[in-house]
Amino acid sequence: MRMHNPPHPGEIIRRLCLDPLGVSVTEAAQALGISRKTLSAILNGRAGISPEMAVRLSMAFGTSAESWLNQQTQYDLWHAEQRRKQLRVAKLAV
């Protein structure tokens, strides 16, 4: 289990994509073909990256969709792991 809370992928999008290109949230949303509200929610960690959104990001920024989706997976997993001890599950295998 990872030690530290990983940043949500929206933070990465802003730091590694929007900021370096000097692109505004409004412009980026238009390019991605989504509403400004939806992008804002992602950037501020109030929404996750869906598989379709990962493909959109890869098209706009020339990255791999897989990397975006994996970041979301790692983020989601970390939070699920935080509740591991509250799950009552019986071991079926060694």
Next chain:
Amino acid sequence: MRMHNPPHPGEIIRRLCLDPLGVSVTEAAQALGISRKTLSAILNGRAGISPEMAVRLSMAFGTSAESWLNQQTQYDLWHAEQRRKQLRVAKLAV
């Protein structure tokens, strides 16, 4: 992009976990602490593996939650990639 449609994770659960251990769907669902219906839906590809479910699987079968979630991610991504051409997205970077 992957060439062939990856199997849904439920198929893997059945082949690599349930079958080898000779565990019934009913028993496995009880061990996982979920309803038989929910496990059946996963096994037959009508539901995905949620982050919490990935942790449950790791607890019951002694595997890593990450591997289960990654399988789901790959599966979801493949289907999203199939619709890549239908997305109208403008390139923002080279």
Next chain:
DNA sequence: TCAACTGTAACCTACTGCGTTACGAATTAC
């Protein structure tokens, strides 16, 4: 001052995860 950008609230639709209950079909045990 005015325009643009940003975050976000309100409201809507659609989908998904998960639960319970109940049914029919198939299998196994006696």
Next chain:
DNA sequence: GTAATTCGTAACGCAGTAGGTTACAGTTGA
């Protein structure tokens, strides 16, 4: 043959999330 078990799944409800539009308030820069 009959009873019990297993399995898939339909029907229903609840909760959460992704996404859209519209609208408003705060900030910043020309």
